[in-house]
Amino acid sequence: MLFNLSLFLAGLIQASVIKAHTIVPQGFATANGDQFEVDGKPFAFVGANSYWLPLLTTKEDVTNTFEEMKNAGVKVLRTWGFNAINGSELEYAHKSGLTYYQVWNSSEWVINNGAQGLQRLDYVVETAAKNNIKIILALTNNWVGYGGMELYINWIAGSGNTHDIFYTDRRIQVSYQRYVKTIVERYKDSSAIFAWELMNEARCLGDLSGGPACVPGSQTLSKWYREQSDFVRSLDPYHMITTGGEGHFYWKDPKFASDYNFNGQAGENFDLDLTFPNIDFGTYHLYPQSWYASQDFPGSNFSSVQWGIDWITFHAEAARQVGKPVILEEFGMSGLENKTTAYPAWVQRALDTKIGG
Ligand SMILES: *[C@@H]1O[C@H](CO)[C@@H](O)[C@H](O)[C@H]1NC(C)=O
Ligand SMILES: *[C@@H]1O[C@H](CO)[C@@H](O)[C@H](O)[C@H]1NC(C)=O
Ligand SMILES: *[C@@H]1O[C@H](CO)[C@@H](O)[C@H](O)[C@H]1NC(C)=O
Ligand SMILES: *[C@@H]1O[C@H](CO)[C@@H](O)[C@H](O)[C@H]1NC(C)=O
Numbered sequence: 161m162l163f164n165l166s167l168f169l170a171g172l173i174q175a176s177v178i179k180a181h182t183i184v185p186q187g188f189a190t191a192n193g194d195q196f197e198v199d200g201k202p203f204a205f206v207g208a209n210s211y212w213l214p215l216l217t218t219k220e221d222v223t224n225t226f227e228e229m230k231n232a233g234v235k236v237l238r239t240w241g242f243n244a245i246n247g248s249e250l251e252y253a254h255k256s257g258l259t260y261y262q263v264w265n266s267s268e269w270v271i272n273n274g275a276q277g278l279q280r281l282d283y284v285v286e287t288a289a290k291n292n293i294k295i296i297l298a299l300t301n302n303w304v305g306y307g308g309m310e311l312y313i314n315w316i317a318g319s320g321n322t323h324d325i326f327y328t329d330r331r332i333q334v335s336y337q338r339y340v341k342t343i344v345e346r347y348k349d350s351s352a353i354f355a356w357e358l359m360n361e362a363r364c365l366g367d368l369s370g371g372p373a374c375v376p377g378s379q380t381l382s383k384w385y386r387e388q389s390d391f392v393r394s395l396d397p398y399h400m401i402t403t404g405g406e407g408h409f410y411w412k413d414p415k416f417a418s419d420y421n422f423n424g425q426a427g428e429n430f431d432l433d434l435t436f437p438n439i440d441f442g443t444y445h446l447y448p449q450s451w452y453a454s455q456d457f458p459g460s461n462f463s464s465v466q467w468g469i470d471w472i473t474f475h476a477e478a479a480r481q482v483g484k485p486v487i488l489e490e491f492g493m494s495g496l497e498n499k500t501t502a503y504p505a506w507v508q509r510a511l512d513t514k515i516g517g
C-alpha cells in the first residue's frame with residue numbers, strides 16, 4: 161500500500177531532518193523496532209484514558225486516582241495536555257475552579273501558570289513519576305471540547321472558516337507551536353512522559369465542516385503531522401512523538417471507495433504517516449458502532465466484534481511493514497453484553513499481534 165510514497169517523501173524530506181537520539185536518559189520510554197523499551201528492556205503495558213485527571217480540583221483526588229491505577233496495573237495513561245477557554249468563560253472558570261491552561265484575551269492566548277492552570281498538570285506529571293506511571297500527553301483536540309482546535313480557528317482566522325485551515329493557516333500554526341513549546345519545554349526532562357501526541361483524533365472535519373484544502377490525495381494532514389512532529393523533535397530530542405489519530409487509511413482498493421475509514425476522506429494516511437522520521441509509533445481508535453450504522457443488524461454482513469478484529473489486524477500489519485510499534489489507544493462499545501464479548505476478543509487480538517502496546 162506504499163505506492164507513490166517515495167515520490168511524495170522526496171518532495172517533503174529536507175536535507176536536515178532532526179531525528180531522535182538513539183540513546184535516551186534513564187527511565188525514558190523508546191521504540192526499538194516494533195517494540196517499546198525502557199532502559200533497554202521490553203516495556204509492555206496496560207493503559208488508561210484519563211483525560212479528566214488534570215481537571216480534578218484537589219491534589220488528594222489526583223493522588224488517590226494514581227494509587228488505584230497503580231494497584232490495577234496501569235503503567236501508561238493518556239491525558240489532555242490542553243485545556244483552553246474563551247475570554248467569556250474566564251469569570252465562570254474562576255467561580256467554578258475549572259482547570260484552564262490558556263485563555264483567549266482579545267488578541268492572543270494568555271498562558272495560565274497559576275494554581276488553577278499548569279500547576280495542576282505539573283501535579284499530575286509529578287504524581288505519575290512517583291507511581292512509576294508514564295503519560296501520553298495530547299497537545300490539542302480535533303473537537304471543540306476542552307478548548308480544541310476550533311478555538312484557534314475562530315479566534316485567529318475568524319468564525320465562518322472551515323476546519324481544514326487549522327492545518328494550513330500560518331498564524332494558527334505559529335499559535336499552536338507556541339503552546340506546544342510551552343508544554344514540551346515544561347516536561348521535557350521528565351521520564352514520566354511516555355510520548356507527545358500532536359492532536360487527539362485529527363481529521364479533515366471537526367465540529368466545523370471540512371473545507372477544500374483537506375481532501376483525499378491532498379496530503380494536508382500528513383504534511384501537518386510531518387511538520388509538527390519535526391517541530392516537537394526540535395524542542396525535545398528524547399521523548400517519543402505520535403499523532404494521536406484514529407488510524408484512518410488511504411487505500412485505493414475500490415472495495416473501500418465509499419468507506420470513510422479507508423478512503424482517505426478522514427484525512428489520515430496511516431501507512432504513510434507512520435513512516436515519518438519523528439513519528440515514533442502509530443495510534444488508532446476503534447468505535448465500530450458509531451462508525452457503521454448497519455453492523456450486527458439482521459442481514460448485515462459483518463459484526464462489530466469481527467470488524468474490530470480486522471481493524472486491529474490491519475494496523476498491526478501496517479506497523480510491521482514500517483517497523484514501528486502501534487497502540488490501540490481507545491476503543492468502545494455500548495452495552496454491557498457487547499463489551500463482554502468485544503473487549504476480551506479485541507484485547508486478545510491486539511496481544512496476539514505482538515506489536516507495540
Ligand atoms: C488581557 O487584555 C487586557 C486588555 O488588553 C489587559 O489589560 C489584561 O492585562 C490582559 N490579561 C492578561 C491575563 O494578560
Ligand atoms: C468558545 O469558543 C468556541 C469557538 O468560538 C465556541 O465554539 C464555544 O461555544 C465557546 N464556548 C463557550 C462556553 O463560550
Ligand atoms: C452483504 O453483501 C452482499 C454481497 O456482497 C450485498 O449485496 C449486500 O448488500 C450486503 N448487505 C449489507 C446489509 O451490507
Ligand atoms: C449492542 O450492539 C448492537 C450492535 O451495535 C446494538 O444494536 C445494541 O444497541 C448494543 N446494545 C446496547 C445495550 O447498547
